[in-house]
Amino acid sequence: MIAPNIDLFTLNDITMQVLFQEQYHHILSNSYILSLIFFNIIVGYLLYFIKILYELKIINLYIIA
Incomplete structure (x- = not known):
């Protein structure tokens, strides 16, 4: 039963916030995914x-095909 002082939009917003926090916590707890993300950022x-x-002609790259 929905409380009368909370409308449906507020309830939906609270639900979305809780779901997002759960997903965020799950990603943070999974260190393998986190290390992959940091590895991609560093390599990028x-x-x-x-x-x-x-482009500044400081180094010359010779790509061997």
Whole structure:
């Protein structure tokens, strides 16, 4: 039974917040997924840094096909 002082939209918002917190906690507790995310971020920044150095002609990249 829904309490009379809480409308349906507020109840839906509270439910969505609880569901989001549960998913967020599940992702944080799973260290494997978290390490993959951090690994992707680090590799991405590294490749971006190499790309900037290459465009500034500081380093020369020879890609062997």
